[in-house]
Amino acid sequence: MAPNTEMESPMLLIENSVEGKLSVCQKAVEVLKSIDQPLVVVVIVGKYRTGKSFLLNKLAGKQKGFPVGGTVQSATKGVWLWCRPHPRMTDHCLVLLDTEGLGDVEKGDESNDNKLFALAILLSSMLLYNSKGTIDQQALQDIDYVTQLTNIIRTKSETENSEGKDFMEYFPSFVWVVRDFTLELKIGKKSITADEYLENALKLKPGSDEKSKKFNLPKQCIRYYFRSRNCFVFDCPGNKRVLRNIETAKESELEQGFVQACNKFCDFIYTKAEGKKVPNCGNKKVTGEMFAHLVTMYVDIIGSGKLVVLDKVVENLAEAENEKAVNEAKKHYEVNMNQMVDLPTETATELNNIHEKCHKDAFDIFLKRALGSSEKYKDRLEADIKKIFEDYSKRNEEKSKEKCKDLLKELFEEIDTKITSNSYAKPGGYTEYLTDRNDAVESYHSNLQKGVKATEILKEFLAQRMTESECIRQMDQGLTEQQRRMEAEKEKQAQQELQKAASDQQLQMIKEVMESMTRSHEENMDKMMKILREAREAAREKMKRHENADIKKIFEDYSKRNEEKSKEKCKDLLKELFEEIDTKITSNSYAKPGGYTEYLKDRKDAVENYRSNSRKGVKQWLP
Structure with missing residues (x-):
């Protein structure tokens, strides 16, 4: 981002009216259009009053910026934008979006929350979901917005439901941020990482009944929608006084565990958050102008209550960008020819050489900006350049005639x-x-x-x-x-x-x-063939990822069924082997001197028979 477009403070990007009507703020759109660098877009979403804005201020390298409230009221309304120079990727711009808190009791509009959540996913290259406490079943119920996405978003058609793997191509990487975390990161006695804590929380519950399906649905959506998942846990920053004045609190006043977690978190985001890309277009990176176009499209579609069909959005973006690519390349050719050609040229070769250079530069500009299937736009550019060159050739001849x-x-x-x-x-x-x-x-x-x-x-x-x-x-x-x-x-x-x-x-x-x-x-x-080869390679990689996702899903299903079968067989076998013992207990046969010794012997024999029986499966020690 050029120095004169650096934003010193956030500005409203998407207004969310009291009636829940979404609209784009044109002033913010103009700021985005002025950024010609690729964008890394980090969006934070979560319940209101969970400290989302504080984390984004840390990522911006500022203590103040996004409003951080110290009361029970939501401090952020709508979606706020802050464009900052990227601390690590100097050729990228870091775009931070702070969203209105979900579940605001003053708003009380679940459908509006679903729209904001969908926008957060569509606009981000990395989505931060912010919550407090632990990742328990209540926390998973609170992120129920992820289960409503198919009511707002499709990948290919308004009439066909999309699968998780289809969304994965379009959706961002996912980071669950758990605030005020007080538990030890352990499963049993084994220490685990925050990422392992998240994956353990997302394990599916066995069973195919409706209750199990409902229980598993948020977990399945998170597992199958997001191509990568990470987790960060934060201690409480400090006491109530610190929390109420966290914008002005010195680092020495904050809990050191919290400070360390913040530094680790920021380092991860700076390193791992990728530039936002356009799917199915050779993974071309999104610039500020393209992002402004996407913001406007998404808000218009979602605000009108229509389904967002991602393939159509990409097609629309590609058409707009290819149109601009033709015009920009054509203008570049005209300007360069005007600067470099002094009519009349002594020879046709001189004019041809200048034309070739200007043509090459113009075509490079076109390819840099063009998206998707751009063949017809390439042909149009070639025709436009040919027409301009023929005009130069004609004027060159006329000037030569006149001078001679x-x-x-x-x-x-x-x-x-x-x-x-x-x-x-x-x-x-x-x-x-x-x-x-x-x-x-x-x-x-x-x-x-x-x-x-x-x-x-x-x-x-x-x-x-x-x-x-x-x-x-x-x-x-x-x-x-x-x-x-x-x-x-x-x-x-x-x-x-x-x-x-x-x-x-x-x-x-x-x-x-x-x-x-x-x-x-x-x-x-x-050049075109090289781009097509790269696009085909990207498509093959995409197909490979999808195949791997399918294989993983099938394998997980087999593993789950394998465990269920093993449990069932083990329980039936133990019931059969302990049947005689149960009969003796019912008839009080062990109620005599030496009865306990007899019971232990019978039980030992039953357990030995259980162990010697083959094909009990992976859960043989569970019963």
């Missing part, structure tokens, strides 16, 4: 004066005329920057003066009739040679133009 005619008029001025005064009407006059004419032609040839029509205009000029030459020959009484015929034949032969030279020059010009166009076409096609 003016030069010949000037060089033959003295000859014309002599003709008017009959200075050549004497014996030896024709020889004098030829000398003067040859001197003028020599001066014409030695004069530079006549352009591509120099030979043709000379040929036409001398052809127009052949009658004049004939008259002077006839008036020269020092020439015999035979000499006159010989001189006429020489002049005719010279004119034919000029005609041939002019034709050869014209053919050479056509050949050079064709060769130049062929070189440009081949070079541009090579």
